[in-house]
Amino acid sequence: MLFYAAASAATALSVNFATFAACRFFTGMGIGGEYAAINSAIDELIPARMRGKVDLAINGSYWVGAALGAVVSSVFLDPAVLGHRWGWRAAFGLGAVLSPAILVMRHFVPESPRWLMVHGRHRAAEAIVRDIETNHAHRVTDPAPLRTIRIAVGRRFGLADVAGIVLTQYRSRAVFCLSLMIAQAFFYNAIFFTYALTLTRFYGVLPEHVGSFILPFALGNLLGPLVLGHFFDTIGRKKMIAFTYGTSGLLLLLTGYWFDQGLLTSATHALMWSASFFFASAAASSAYLTVSELFPLEIRALAIALFYAVGTGTGGLLAPALFGKLIESGSRRALFAGYAVAAALMVGAAAITLVLGVAAEGRALEDIAAPLSALDRDS
Numbered sequence: 001m002l003f004y005a006a007a008s009a010a011t012a013l014s015v016n017f018a019t020f021a022a023c024r025f026f027t028g029m030g031i032g033g034e035y036a037a038i039n040s041a042i043d044e045l046i047p048a049r050m051r052g053k054v055d056l057a058i059n060g061s062y063w064v065g066a067a068l069g070a071v072v073s074s075v076f077l078d079p080a081v082l083g084h085r086w087g088w089r090a091a092f093g094l095g096a097v098l099s100p101a102i103l104v105m106r107h108f109v110p111e112s113p114r115w116l117m118v119h120g121r122h123r124a125a126e127a128i129v130r131d132i133e134t135n136h137a138h139r140v141t142d143p144a145p146l147r148t149i150r151i152a153v154g155r156r157f158g159l160a161d162v163a164g165i166v167l168t169q170y171r172s173r174a175v176f177c178l179s180l181m182i183a184q185a186f187f188y189n190a191i192f193f194t195y196a197l198t199l200t201r202f203y204g205v206l207p208e209h210v211g212s213f214i215l216p217f218a219l220g221n222l223l224g225p226l227v228l229g230h231f232f233d234t235i236g237r238k239k240m241i242a243f244t245y246g247t248s249g250l251l252l253l254l255t256g257y258w259f260d261q262g263l264l265t266s267a268t269h270a271l272m273w274s275a276s277f278f279f280a281s282a283a284a285s286s287a288y289l290t291v292s293e294l295f296p297l298e299i300r301a302l303a304i305a306l307f308y309a310v311g312t313g314t315g316g317l318l319a320p321a322l323f324g325k326l327i328e329s330g331s332r333r334a335l336f337a338g339y340a341v342a343a344a345l346m347v348g349a350a351a352i353t354l355v356l357g358v359a360a361e362g363r364a365l366e367d368i369a370a371p372l373s374a375l376d377r378d379s
Helices: 002-012 017-045 048-060 062-077 083-106 113-118 122-139 159-168 171-203 207-234 237-260 266-293 297-329 332-356
Strands: 148-151 374-378
Touching: 002 017, 002 083, 017 048, 017 113, 017 266, 017 297, 048 062, 048 207, 048 266, 062 083, 062 207, 113 122, 113 297, 159 171, 159 297, 171 207, 171 237, 171 266, 171 297, 171 332, 207 237, 207 266, 237 266, 237 332, 266 297, 297 332
Parallel strands: none
Antiparallel strands: 148 374
């Protein structure tokens, strides 16, 4: 968070495009680290019976910030307020100012007892579990049978170890997770990061008005995980992941076709994107949930980091560059072809889920992937 806050503040003070790009690079590093920390913490602290619902809701809360950012940017960029020259600096500066509040909230989030155990900090782990049992155990109506796992503490794993373990012991899960991460990263980066360009180029929307179009888009992204998250725990991971990936891809394909045929206005186009991303947001959140569930405790955060880096590196680098060129061409048919590629990746990921997906709903993390430091397991 400190890394992110410093980079955001520096962005507001950029003197040219090169320094701006460098500051955004370091901001992205902070965000990438946050994804690994947040998703591993969620899974290790939330009961198995509601892990999917909570994980999707927290990941989806990103769009609350996106909506607020859209409102703030519209105000700051208004020529009657700060205008284009200073408004963007104020917007990035505000992001840095808000970061200390998040740091304060961190003090109320306990460390993972699982992580503490494998690092030999037994007393700290016991204190956290005792507090949870004292304050929340009365809410549990269906406790799982007691099991024990003997572990050897003190092992350390680096990124190279993670890559080796993932690509050998968990090869099919690696293919599954890569398909989810790459598809959602390409899908999001293709649309969201060229959203403003599409509106201004093809519909003549003024830059200072783009924020108002992001609001319904953000609302669809926010509601998707909140409404659908519960079903990832009840209907199941495989069915819901396949459903959300496939549905969002098909809706984007339909949007692209109507766009190519000139049947959409700026408002109806934005509404179609919102409908597509209602499902895509749940799909993307489920990708982070999946990666954090399917690999052992000791490498969980690094596995998230690895797949996040590969997925974002692939989709995040290729999609904006490709769609920027397609939009620059001014051809609706060319942009439709780009939409079709993004849709195909999402539908393909849905198909892979039906073959390689893991039914992780309601299961303890240690049942899904045994700790690497486990010596044996008793029932």
